[in-house]
Amino acid sequence: MxxxxxxxxxxxxxxxxxxxxxxxxxxxxxxxxxxxxxxxxxxxxxxxxxxxxxxxxxxxxxxxxxxxxxxxxxxxxxxxxxxxxxxxxxxxxxxICEAAVKAASMLATSFTVVTTLPRSVPVIEHLIHGYGLSHQCRKVRSAAIPVLALEEPESNAREKVRDEILRAIEEDHCEAVVLGCAGMADLTAWLSEETGIPVIDGVSxxxxxxxxxxxxxxxxxxxxxxxxxxxx
Amino acid sequence: MxxxxxxxxxxxxxxxxxxxxxxxxxxxxxxxxxxxxxxxxxxxxxxxxxxxxxxxxxxxxxxxxxxxxxxxxxxxxxxxxxxxxxxxxxxxxxxICEAAVKAASMLATSFTVVTTLPRSVPVIEHLIHGYGLSHQCRKVRSAAIPVLALEEPESNAREKVRDEILRAIEEDHCEAVVLGCAGMADLTAWLSEETGIPVIDGVSxxxxxxxxxxxxxxxxxxxxxxxxxxxx
Amino acid sequence: MxxxxxxxxxxxxxxxxxxxxxxxxxxxxxxxxxxxxxxxxxxxxxxxxxxxxxxxxxxxxxxxxxxxxxxxxxxxxxxxxxxxxxxxxxxxxxxICEAAVKAASMLATSFTVVTTLPRSVPVIEHLIHGYGLSHQCRKVRSAAIPVLALEEPESNAREKVRDEILRAIEEDHCEAVVLGCAGMADLTAWLSEETGIPVIDGVSxxxxxxxxxxxxxxxxxxxxxxxxxxxx
Amino acid sequence: MxxxxxxxxxxxxxxxxxxxxxxxxxxxxxxxxxxxxxxxxxxxxxxxxxxxxxxxxxxxxxxxxxxxxxxxxxxxxxxxxxxxxxxxxxxxxxxICEAAVKAASMLATSFTVVTTLPRSVPVIEHLIHGYGLSHQCRKVRSAAIPVLALEEPESNAREKVRDEILRAIEEDHCEAVVLGCAGMADLTAWLSEETGIPVIDGVSxxxxxxxxxxxxxxxxxxxxxxxxxxxx
Amino acid sequence: MxxxxxxxxxxxxxxxxxxxxxxxxxxxxxxxxxxxxxxxxxxxxxxxxxxxxxxxxxxxxxxxxxxxxxxxxxxxxxxxxxxxxxxxxxxxxxxICEAAVKAASMLATSFTVVTTLPRSVPVIEHLIHGYGLSHQCRKVRSAAIPVLALEEPESNAREKVRDEILRAIEEDHCEAVVLGCAGMADLTAWLSEETGIPVIDGVSxxxxxxxxxxxxxxxxxxxxxxxxxxxx
Amino acid sequence: MxxxxxxxxxxxxxxxxxxxxxxxxxxxxxxxxxxxxxxxxxxxxxxxxxxxxxxxxxxxxxxxxxxxxxxxxxxxxxxxxxxxxxxxxxxxxxxICEAAVKAASMLATSFTVVTTLPRSVPVIEHLIHGYGLSHQCRKVRSAAIPVLALEEPESNAREKVRDEILRAIEEDHCEAVVLGCAGMADLTAWLSEETGIPVIDGVSxxxxxxxxxxxxxxxxxxxxxxxxxxxx
CATH class of the missing domain: 3.40.50.12500 (Rossmann fold)
Structure with a gap:
């Protein structure tokens, strides 16, 4: 295949x-x-x-x-x-958004998306509205990092993503987290371990x-x- | 301006x-x-x-x-x-879709859209879902004409559009009709007269x-x- | 006309x-x-x-x-x-509610409404639900002022409205603000300037x-x- | 009481x-x-x-x-x-609309409303949208009779209502029928018997x-x- | 009967x-x-x-x-x-959930549900979504008590429920409260008095x-x- | 695995x-x-x-x-x-319902479900409402066959399912069909061939x-x- x-x-x-x-x-x-x-x-x-x-x-x-x-x-x-x-x-x-949110909806009753920049939040909310999953999406959050910061090892982008996930667990009571950028794909395992919640990467x-x-x-x-x- | x-x-x-x-x-x-x-x-x-x-x-x-x-x-x-x-x-x-359907929602409690080809029907339904007006949209209909037929005076495209509007009035009980293609803009006055219902052209x-x-x-x-x- | x-x-x-x-x-x-x-x-x-x-x-x-x-x-x-x-x-x-929220939905992906009294909040939420724009409305907020306070120059009603808009920007991440009372029409320009966000007056x-x-x-x-x- | x-x-x-x-x-x-x-x-x-x-x-x-x-x-x-x-x-x-449709939703998974005039159909659809029951309402139908015809024994209003209910059962596959006018209250028992489906009168x-x-x-x-x- | x-x-x-x-x-x-x-x-x-x-x-x-x-x-x-x-x-x-939330929707424009454990929150949200009343439900809250604590006089379960209702009034601006567990039925009168808001028990x-x-x-x-x- | x-x-x-x-x-x-x-x-x-x-x-x-x-x-x-x-x-x-309708939503903008008995239609509609895909589901149809008829080679159940699919294509303008019963799993290939539309079996x-x-x-x-x- x-x-x-x-x-x-x-x-x-x-x-x-x-x-x-x-x-x-x-x-x-x-x-x-x-x-x-x-x-x-x-x-x-x-x-x-x-x-x-x-x-x-x-x-x-x-x-x-x-x-x-x-x-x-x-x-x-x-x-x-x-x-x-x-x-x-x-x-x-x-x-990867469609795949990830539909997967999330199979594993948990609710999820939060953590993306990069605030400007992408409404774009993703609109997609999720179209996919019919707004009622299972607790929140779309931004970690306030440009996409390309994820490519710079010295940026603290991954820590920012982790902290935003921790805030999501605390404040949104979400049961799973969807990573809202393809550039976060390599962080999935580390983030799952750090946060103890299913972390879903759309690429995989x-x-x-x-x-x-x-x-x-x-x-x-x-x-x-x-x-x-x-x-x- | x-x-x-x-x-x-x-x-x-x-x-x-x-x-x-x-x-x-x-x-x-x-x-x-x-x-x-x-x-x-x-x-x-x-x-x-x-x-x-x-x-x-x-x-x-x-x-x-x-x-x-x-x-x-x-x-x-x-x-x-x-x-x-x-x-x-x-x-x-x-x-022009957003403008037309929002205008229609100000003039009538319901409307039907008449567009060109069947393949555009789901595209327009998706737009209207995003604009939040699905509950006022009775139906999106296609007159089964390619867009460019509207440019050929000898095609009977305008009659097909009129007939589809008449079917919409009869079957959908819509109170207004939205023309679902910019290429229909010049037909608006004629169609209003032929059908006796507000016909809304998105361009104007x-x-x-x-x-x-x-x-x-x-x-x-x-x-x-x-x-x-x-x-x- | x-x-x-x-x-x-x-x-x-x-x-x-x-x-x-x-x-x-x-x-x-x-x-x-x-x-x-x-x-x-x-x-x-x-x-x-x-x-x-x-x-x-x-x-x-x-x-x-x-x-x-x-x-x-x-x-x-x-x-x-x-x-x-x-x-x-x-x-x-x-x-003016219908006009203002539909205009807001053309200028921004989301908006917050700031109205006068808390008792009007559910009334406006119900209207917006009917207009199909709940998914673009971040929140309906009240500035906790009676309508007629807007007619009294010595009341600090306009400052309260401005402060509520600033809270909306901070807390709701709205991209535009709709003034939720006809009596606020004369404050539009001042509020736009004070808050740096599109402020929409339904009357105009x-x-x-x-x-x-x-x-x-x-x-x-x-x-x-x-x-x-x-x-x- | x-x-x-x-x-x-x-x-x-x-x-x-x-x-x-x-x-x-x-x-x-x-x-x-x-x-x-x-x-x-x-x-x-x-x-x-x-x-x-x-x-x-x-x-x-x-x-x-x-x-x-x-x-x-x-x-x-x-x-x-x-x-x-x-x-x-x-x-x-x-x-009586709110009472009747909420009762219907307790007795059946779906219902159709039969009202008097076509002009009342969108009014009732809007109410039901507000009550959150659009997904259980198969259709709002009109029997095409003025309200006051229900007061005239010689009009065949009751037969028209019955026939519309029979069409609703056949075409809408509804499981209950709601009478869409207070003036139909006295027909409830007769209509239930004639149609064999729960007929709900909002007044009672x-x-x-x-x-x-x-x-x-x-x-x-x-x-x-x-x-x-x-x-x- | x-x-x-x-x-x-x-x-x-x-x-x-x-x-x-x-x-x-x-x-x-x-x-x-x-x-x-x-x-x-x-x-x-x-x-x-x-x-x-x-x-x-x-x-x-x-x-x-x-x-x-x-x-x-x-x-x-x-x-x-x-x-x-x-x-x-x-x-x-x-x-009792269906009865209580539909009753709440007849008495107030919005309500909050207070239930026992966090794990029941999504279950109740899903029910309310099915009943079509999500737009009137401000929030489903948990008082973080096991169901059987309501049977133990020495537990402070009833105080926890009351405190959660007070938070709901303050934070959700709800106009009524629905008790989200049959085991709270006997607390209704006391909770109404303590909180000054209609408190709805599904059993009654x-x-x-x-x-x-x-x-x-x-x-x-x-x-x-x-x-x-x-x-x- | x-x-x-x-x-x-x-x-x-x-x-x-x-x-x-x-x-x-x-x-x-x-x-x-x-x-x-x-x-x-x-x-x-x-x-x-x-x-x-x-x-x-x-x-x-x-x-x-x-x-x-x-x-x-x-x-x-x-x-x-x-x-x-x-x-x-x-x-x-x-x-298999959740899997099939979510798969359908990835392959087509709309789908129709064909199930066995009429009594299952509202059950499936309710599920699809919960999965958030009502806007992509054209219709849930019944082929009017008991589930166990699918186990009897001499029943003409498979022809009835095929005919219902053909009606769905004609009347619903659906772009895919979901088989609404696990007992239809072995018919998938034959039905795809007979109807020329993606036919989705939830089991696979x-x-x-x-x-x-x-x-x-x-x-x-x-x-x-x-x-x-x-x-x-």
Whole structure:
């Protein structure tokens, strides 16, 4: 089984981290191919970055599709361009926000999301409203760190994320925590241990859920909304 | 007052029609500038077309912003890239779906949307869910015509739209109808007359609502979600 | 274009303030006519006051309707009697709560309402639930001032409103603020400046939105719910 | 125990029918006092009639309150002025729509409402949305009869109501039916028998539910929204 | 009229307390029969206890049904097995959570629930979501006491409940409080007095509401979802 | 990896079919253990059957838990006792309704469920409301067949299911179909082929999603709602 994991921003170090997480999560017989959004913004912080990143993402998806990929993970927590990817893909496509919050809803009655910047909070709230899980989402919190701080070992970004999770447990009474940025994927194990609560990383979960869908022979519906783009 | 009206697809004849509608609706002292999504798909039929159209749309918005525009109308019923436009704009930005359904909710207790292709129905339902107006929307219907058929005088697109409105009145008991495509803007008066129900065209309504917001001195909030894109 | 702006309570000084705000917001070619709810309670603080104010409001609307008015603003944040006004009016009718929260939802992803008394909070929450915007409303707050304190220059009502807005920014992370009482209309500019956030006054916004609807040739739907009252 | 049952319209024959239903439903030791909305419209068909009926309703409630009534039923399916009544009442107050749909939700997983005129359908849908029961309401249907036709023995109003219920069972797969007009109260037993489905009349149910609340020593909350009207 | 009040857990002292409350609330001509969930867990704290308690509850209901009972109250705030009880009962069946929150919604615009253990909070939130009253529920709070502490006079359980109610009034601005455990039934009067807010006990309210439904001749719908269990 | 797949009813032939489907879907290195709800009803058709089946289900889960199982699938579309299973399980637990509708929401913008008997329709609607996916569920339909008809080769149950799917495509405009009974698991491939739409079987999907969650190292949250049952 071949799964494409796209990092829609242009930061290669983040792609490496994401692909590592996906590979660690994937079954032995799954081949994970990484891709980076060449020409996209260096990080996706808000609607503008997201919009500017989508064409490169779609190009990655089209190339993989042409090569016969079985399923696709879009590794940015804003779930950019998912509908468009689903139109051009044959197999299933998952964004990491959708995968992570749906997984959280299977493991706990409530969850809190911890993301990077405050400006992403309403974006994620809107996604969760669309996924129908607002009633299980206690809060979307920001650790007040830029996305790229997660790439700098000397920044104290991971401690900030941990502290925000601890505040979430204390104040929100959440039963699980969802990491609200693909760049946090490598912190999952450490954060689980530090906080004693299920910590859900969308990259691993989306990878395994794509495996699950492909494994069941399921593909993106080609009736109506996700049918292939119309020729003009 | 200067208002930019962008047609995010690349079909110039549609831009002309849209700008005509906006000008007819606008107050005497308002200058309407039209723009076309050069390089974008010829029509926006689904998520892929939408995603591919947004960068050109953002370029139009940025140019107008640099020239000191007061407000912006995005004239495609899928409301593409609105959040991204709001990040780079100082003044208010409105998509024609948001404007039209919110106007409809001020004139009637319920409305039906009549759009072009079936594949756009779920896209519009999702938008209306996000705008919080699902409980006032009786149905989103498709007249089963490609967008560009609206540009061909010899097609019977306008009759198909009228017939679908008549079915909506009969079957949905809706009290108003929203036209679900910018390319229908020039049919509004004729359709109102033929059907005897308020028929709402998003292009005119969005133009006048932008006037309203600008006239009140209101601008896009620059706190949090719609603040300017972060420098990396 | 002729627009009626009704203050449904019987306090004339409030009518003057409201009409001033409406005139300042209106386009040059619009004639604003004010009206006061003669015989109504001096202020509308809760359901009882609201119910007792509506017959006088409807009389004002009927008189304006007979005189050929184009559109109507009901300038009380509880949006009293809107459905009834819409039944007897030909043109569009807007309450200032509906206008303000829908405007807020066009400028920001979230807003907080600041009103006068705690007893009005659930009334406004119920309205916003009906308008479908609960998911964008961070909170409805009260500044704990009676409505008529806004008419007394020596009261520190305006400082209390400002302080409540500052608390809203700090605690609710709202991106815009809606003033929850027509009597606050004259404070809008000052409050915007003091707080650095878009502050939305329903009186101006409703006036300009009525202009927008009338300008598009749109009228209240006369099919079904808002058709003229039945003769018995 | 003393319960006031108000018919908010001015048609005395309807009051008699309503009071009869309430008395039949009430426990032996309960005194039912009827009241008619003198000066109100002859029937309540839409928002305007409703608004014009409320002041007389409030006067009835105030008189009963002064006489020490224990609880109050407002016998019109549009639930007019309930919030205002609750402000001036000490005991509990119920509208027949609220009582009936909440009762229906205790007896069946879904229900359909059958009302008189099409124009009342959106009014009732809005009420049910506010009561949070839209997900259990299959449909609000109109039997297309004016309210006062229910007072004319020679009209075939009752047959029309029965036929609409039969259509509801067939098409909506509802498990119970709610009668959407106080004037249908006397048809309940006959309709149950003819249709074989639980048929719920709001007048009886509201009367007995008021008994229930009073019997438990419960009164309208006087904290916040339903506290007594402010003195100006 | 004969009403069965079942305590689905196996603690007899709790049954006595519950039956006392039901009898105190019931009308003079109503016979209350108590029953205990023999073999069930000693208290219902979470989903597992609830599931293990239901078969004994259903046996109690079946026995009462065979004896011709008129209506049934299930006296546990998790509303266990209500759908199953409704399938085997002819008369109406109410859980005390459903009864209490629907009563609260008739007396106040908002309420807070105070329950025993934190683990019950999400269970109750889920119930209220299903009953459609999330928008009126300010918060579900736990007093952090095991259910059986309510049976021990020397525990300070009642003071903890009172203190939690006082916090709810202060922090949630709720207008009524619902007691979130059948074991709190005997504290109702004392808590109302101590806190000055309507305090709603589900046992009394459910008993009187069952009386109300039976008094109106209403029974559980036998069409579809609540029809008798299928013979295999 | 060891996964338990429980058929909560007592029909062994159904267990065999379910285990076959799970094994076919599972990865090579996964051991599927089947279990049957000994003593439970022969099929689960409604709330009563469901409640009576849960204790045996919990016993199966406890035995597997004691034997160190990694994850659990509850193979009945009513998702019986899931919360209780989650309390006693260490690993993740999924019902096939939750798994299937969440999978459907990843592959299509809308889906219809086709189940066996009409009485199960409201049960499933209620589940989907709780999972937050009502806005993506076009309809829950019944093929009007008893569950056990699916076990009789000579019944034309499979043709009835196919025909209902074809009606769903035609009338609901759904983009995917979810099979609403574990007993339909073996029809999936045939139904997909016959109807040309993604047909989703909860047994396979739940099995692979449990694999996914276990593969990511995720377990049921033991904070709060799903913590182990309290010792009394």
């Amino acid at each position: 071949n799964i494409l994991v796209v990092n829609p921003n242009s930061t290669e170090s983040m792609t490496r981290k994401i692909v590592d997480s996906a590979r660690q999560a994937a079954s032995a017989d799954v081949t994970i191919t990484g891709a980076t959004g060449t020409g996209a913004p260096a990080s996706i912080e808000g609607h503008y970055d997201e919009s500017m990143a989508v064409p490169a993402l779609l190009a990655c998806v089209q190339r993989a599709e042409d090569a016969g990929v079985d399923g696709i993970v879009v590794a940015c927590f804003d779930d950019p361009g998912i509908g468009a990817c689903r139109e051009i893909a044959t197999g299933p496509v998952l964004g 979960v989306a990878t395994r859920m794509i495996e699950a869908l492909v494994g069941c022979g399921l593909k993106t519906s080609k009736i109506n909304a996700y049918s292939r783009p119309n020729q003009k | 200067n208002i930019l009206v962008v047609n995010p697809n690349s079909t110039e004849s549609m831009t002309r029609k849209i700008v005509d509608s906006a000008r007819q609706a606008a107050s005497a002292d308002v200058t309407i500038t039209g723009a076309t999504g050069t390089g974008a798909p010829a029509s926006i039929e689904g998520h892929y077309d939408e995603s591919m159209a947004v960068p050109a749309l953002l370029a139009c918005v940025q140019r107008a912003e640099d020239a000191g525009v007061d407000g912006i109308v995005v004239a495609c019923f899928d409301d593409p890239g609105i959040g991204a436009c709001r990040e780079i704009a100082t003044g208010p930005v409105l998509g 309504v969005a133009t006048r609502m932008i006037e309203a917001l600008v006239g009140c001195g209101l601008k896009t909030s620059k706190i949090n979600a719609y603040s300017r894109p972060n420098q990396k | 002729n627009i009626l702006v009704v203050n449904p309570n019987s306090t004339e000084s409030m009518t003057r303030k409201i009409v001033d705000s409406a005139r300042q917001a209106a386009s040059a070619d619009v004639t604003i006519t004010g009206a006061t709810g003669t015989g109504a309670p001096a202020s509308i603080e809760g359901h009882y006051d609201e119910s007792m104010a509506v017959p006088a409001l409807l009389a004002c609307v009927q008189r304006a309707e007979d005189a050929g008015v184009d559109g109507i603003v009901v300038a009380c944040f509880d949006d009293p009697g809107i459905g009834a006004c819409r039944e007897i009016a030909t043109g569009p009718v807007l309450g 916004v409703a006036t300009r939105m009525i202009e927008a609807l009338v300008g598009c040739g749109l009228k209240t739907s006369k099919i079904n719910a808002y058709s003229r009252p039945n003769q018995k | 003393n319960i006031l049952v108000v018919n908010p319209n001015s048609t005395e024959s309807m009051t008699r029918k309503i009071v009869d239903s309430a008395r039949q439903a009430a426990s032996a030791d309960v005194t039912i006092t009827g009241a008619t909305g003198t000066g109100a419209p002859a029937s309540i068909e839409g928002h305007y009639d409703e608004s014009m009926a409320v002041p007389a309703l409030l006067a009835c409630v105030q008189r009963a309150e002064d006489a020490g009534v224990d609880g109050i039923v407002v016998a019109c399916f549009d639930d007019p002025g309930i919030g205002a009544c609750r402000e001036i009442a000490t005991g509990p107050v119920l509208g 149910v509201a009367t007995r539910m008021i008994e229930a609340l009073v019997g438990c020593g419960l009164k309208t909350s006087k904290i916040n929204a339903y506290s007594r009207p402010n003195q100006k | 004969n009403i069965l009040v079942v305590n689905p857990n196996s603690t007899e002292s709790m049954t006595r307390k519950i039956v006392d409350s039901a009898r105190q609330a019931a009308s003079a001509d109503v016979t209350i029969t108590g029953a205990t969930g023999t073999g069930a867990p000693a208290s219902i704290e979470g989903h597992y206890d609830e599931s293990m308690a239901v078969p004994a509850l259903l046996a109690c209901v079946q026995r009462a049904e065979d004896a011709g009972v008129d209506g049934i109250v299930v006296a546990c705030f998790d509303d266990p097995g209500i759908g199953a009880c409704r399938e085997i009962a002819t008369g109406p069946v109410l859980g 309210v459910a008993t009187r509401m069952i009386e109300a439904l039976v008094g109106c001749g209403l029974k559980t719908s036998k069409i579809n979802a609540y029809s008798r269990p299928n013979q295999k | 060891n996964i338990l797949v429980v058929n909560p009813n007592s029909t062994e032939s159904m267990t065999r079919k379910i285990v076959d489907s799970a094994r076919q879907a599972a990865s090579a290195d996964v051991t599927i253990t089947g279990a049957t709800g000994t003593g439970a009803p022969a099929s689960i058709e409604g709330h009563y059957d469901e409640s009576m089946a849960v204790p045996a289900l919990l016993a199966c889960v406890q035995r597997a838990e004691d034997a160190g199982v990694d994850g659990i699938v509850v193979a009945c579309f009513d998702d019986p006792g899931i919360g209780a299973c989650r309390e006693i399980a260490t690993g993740p637990v999924l019902g 999907v739940a099995t692979r999603m449990i694999e996914a969650l276990v593969g990511c190292g995720l377990k049921t949250s033991k904070i709060n709602a799903y913590s182990r049952p309290n010792q009394k």
